[in-house]
Amino acid sequence: MSKTKKLHIGMSLAATWLSGDAWRRQDSNVEGIYSTDYYVDIARRSETAKLDFVFRPDSLFLNPQALDNTPGSASLDPTVLLASIARETSKIGLLSTISTTFYPPYVVARQVQSLNWISNGRAGWNIVTALDGNENFGLPIMPSSQERYDRAAEFTEVVCQLWDSFPNEALKLNRDIGTYSDPSLVQPINHNGTNFSVKGPLNIPNPGHSRIPLFQAGASSVGRNFAASIADAIFASTPDRDAAIELRQDLQKRAEEHGRKPKDIRLLPGLSLYLAESRAEARELFQETHARMDRARKLASIGEMTGLDLNDWPNGRQITERDLPEAPQQVRSRTHSELLRRLIVRDEPTLDSLLMRPEVIGSAHWQIIGTVNDAVEEISEWAAAGAIDGFVAVPGGSVGSMHLVLSEMVPELAEVGLFRKDYSTTTLLGHLSE
């Protein structure tokens, strides 16, 4: 009998369930979002559900205007936060997001390896090239996508070499003869590249229990190539099933071209879940959450991604391929602008329906609005169609919706054989390799 391949599930710790107007609910506990207890509670619930990992996206800039009526993107540093969660959990993976555009590789190698020690092998690194924040790091303009990815590739190579530069075998700890280590095994890396010059070795040993898994987010052609060359998984935006199937097949093909196996790269799309006891309640949750969303901001975002100025368009007018100007040369994220163009070409939406689409309001994530059963059914369909290797849950609407994901939806996926009922390892790589 063939065994159903289990999904890999992560839980985002960005408090998306407080986005829009959801933070105004009485039970939102929005006061807690800069405290550790808030996230430890979610991480423990995620561990009870046997999730592969908790994950924190990140940015290194703040738009004060976006804070006027929502918590915006202000957040704790992900690696520091995950270190505090490490002490309160024992099995779940801890995936931190760190930009290769702004940090020096030596610092990142040290931070992630420190998290790996503190958590006994549960750390992972989500590699991003970042969307904004250049002016916080002395850069007048954001480097181009190509420059960012060139730097990311060299950065990652340096980090991996640094992790290897102080191997666990170098530690001898022989009390009788007083030998602490064999220094000949601790070697400099002497890296001299286009972007970095790093001597090494790293000042923290490799614990030796398991390799640190690498994730990547960004799915332009150059982003896919980068992910296919090194990543264990890609965190992606796939608003529809065909987009996921295309991306997964393409990543697998590219991985083979890099001498890897197709299964070495796992596609884990973001999955936005608005869950409630009935479909009507879930729909209401979604409408309430987005009722006050700033129209001008959404139109500005469409303009940035496509070059389309829709400010004077009536709500009911359809937008078609003919309306699309030449794709702008410089966009914040080619992945997101291509997904939006694709939607317009395929669906020819009216303006008011476009303004409620995940491509405009939800980072272009796959979205399910409905009951736990609806979610389990749709996830099962995507898995059966070969569209996903798992997903990263990005719950929306309310704390209740987020709790339903962890306490009912994930256990139900385990019940139908699509997810583990218990952990069989204690490292992130172990979970991903199951």
Ligand SMILES: Cc1cc2nc3c(=O)[nH]c(=O)nc-3n(C[C@H](O)[C@H](O)[C@H](O)COP(=O)(O)O)c2cc1C
């Ligand atoms: C699903 C997804 C999630 C992302 N998350 C982050 C993030 O948390 N922090 C960040 O700085 N950039 C993030 N990015 C931006 C990417 O790292 C990248 O800079 C951007 O998408 C441009 O690359 P592209 O041209 O391949 O799309 C994300 C991108 C995608 C597609």
